[in-house]
Amino acid sequence: MFKRIWGSVYMVGGPELTSPHDCCVYVVGAEGQALLVDSGLGPSYPSLLNNLAEAGLRPSSLKLALATHAHVDHVGGMAKFREGCGLKVVAHELDADAIESGDAERLALDAYGVSYQPCPVDVKLSRAEEELEVGPLRVVVLHTPGHTPGSVAAYVDVDGRRLLFAQDVHGPFSPSWRSNLADWRRSMEKLLSLDADVLLEGHFGVIEPAEAARRFIEDWLGIL
Numbered sequence: 537m538f539k540r541i542w543g544s545v546y547m548v549g550g551p552e553l554t555s556p557h558d559c560c561v562y563v564v565g566a567e568g569q570a571l572l573v574d575s576g577l578g579p580s581y582p583s584l585l586n587n588l589a590e591a592g593l594r595p596s597s598l599k600l601a602l603a604t605h606a607h608v609d610h611v612g613g614m615a616k617f618r619e620g621c622g623l624k625v626v627a628h629e630l631d632a633d634a635i636e637s638g639d640a641e642r643l644a645l646d647a648y649g650v651s652y653q654p655c656p657v658d659v660k661l662s663r664a665e666e667e668l669e670v671g672p673l674r675v676v677v678l679h680t681p682g683h684t685p686g687s688v689a690a691y692v693d694v695d696g697r698r699l700l701f702a703q704d705v706h707g708p709f710s711p712s713w714r715s716n717l718a719d720w721r722r723s724m725e726k727l728l729s730l731d732a733d734v735l736l737e738g739h740f741g742v743i744e745p746a747e748a749a750r751r752f753i754e755d756w757l758g759i760l
Contacts, residue, residue: 538587541742542734543694544570544673548587550741554580557648559610559738562701564692567593569671572601572623573690573701574738577650578612581620595621600659600668602677604703604738605687606631607713608643608652615655624658626668628679631686632657641712642684661688680727682720684713689723691730700749702727703738706756717760724753 539547541562547553549561558576561584565571570593576584585595598621603611606627614625614635627635634642638654645652661677668675673692680689680702689702705724709715728750735749736742743749 538591539742540591541736542697542699545692545694545699545736546591547736547742548591549576549580549584551739552741553587554583557609559607559703560736560741562736563588563591563593563598564673564675565593565597565670567597569599570597571668571670571675572598572617573736574604574610574703575601575613575617577609577648578616578653579650581613581616584613585620598623600670601625602668602675602688602690602701603627603631603635603657604689604701605684606634606639606642607684607704608645608648608650610703610738611635611643611655612648612650612652615653618655618658625655626659626661626677627657628686628688629660629662630681631684632660642714644710644713678726680723682716682723683707683709684715687723689727691732697733698730699734699736700727700730700732701736702753705735705737705753706740707760709760720760721757724757728753
């Protein structure tokens with residue numbers, strides 16, 4: 537089961553598609569060149585592959601996987617995808633060490649009661665803004681610290697619409713994850729400035745149109 541969002545952008549995992557414990561997992565691109573955004577908790581890897589196949593994508597189509605931050609519900613399946621699909625894992629350098637080492641506290645393993653397979657990070661981002669080429673598409677990755685130090689968001693313009701992958705806009709926050717609320721607020725203002733038409737959130741899923749996407753971020757800024 538999968539959900540086509542717009543153009544060659546799909547949701548292939550999440551509470552309604554694979555497991556209640558998975559974050560929302562997205563894919564950008566087409567056959568031969570695709571980017572996976574997060575990987576779920578891990579046990580649902582076979583289901584994710586099935587959903588990708590239903591969307592017309594073979595494992596070999598996945599060239600990159602973007603880890604939006606180092607929590608196990610987002611990166612638990614990264615090692616499986618790296619080994620099984622031969623893709624490269626991309627993450628911000630400030631969260632990459634936790635993904636590679638398996639730091640239980642920073643991965644929030646206690647919250648899910650699962651084991652974690654440490655995963656090498658092939659591309660470590662360090663700048664405020666970087667670009668990933670996905671076939672003809674240009675995916676812009678932004679450093680958006682707050683939820684964790686190395687949290688990132690990404691956006692892509694497809695057929696006249698801007699789609700924003702802003703996983704875990706809603707937090708939560710914890711000293712054990714090195715969260716920083718002031719940094720998060722600045723990051724949310726950065727996301728608002730993008731004027732996205734569609735917000736693809738980590739647990740709340742697809743939020744559109746543009747007015748609803750903006751209101752979702754503004755509402756959380758008002759709450760926290």
